[in-house]
Amino acid sequence: MKYEQEQEVLRFSFEGEFDNLSVMRIKDESIALIERFRPKVLKLDFADVTFVDSSGIGYVLARYQQLRKWQGEVVLCNLTRLNQTIFEMSGIFQIIRYEKSEGRK
Structure with a gap:
């Protein structure tokens, strides 16, 4: 995982499989x-x-709960079509916003 912090935005970038391990x-x-x-x-x-499995979805939900303590927002960015479908099936987009193309440095 890589991270960048700029003003009031913290960005985590992931690679490979997003599973339990x-x-x-x-x-x-x-x-x-x-x-x-x-x-x-x-x-x-x-x-x-x-690839994203249920552990990855759980991780995202846990970060959502963590940020809710101070009214923060979680945004998913740059999902592949398959990963977007997996997140859609979980219902996560009812509480977490998705940006199709987030500018990257």
Whole structure:
């Protein structure tokens, strides 16, 4: 996981499979970064993610709950068609916004 913090936006970029093993590797670091920066917006960039499973969806929901403590927003960015379908089936877009193409540096 890579991260960038700019003003009130914190961006996490992921790559490869977003499954139980990868979530376990990044969970503690991402929680700590969110607590440190307390962003108004957390953007999760999935441009380089090849696969998302239920653990990945759970990770996103947990970050949503974490940011709700100070009225922060989570935004999913750059999902592949397959990953977008997986997230749509979960119903997550009822509470989390999706941006099809988030500008990347």
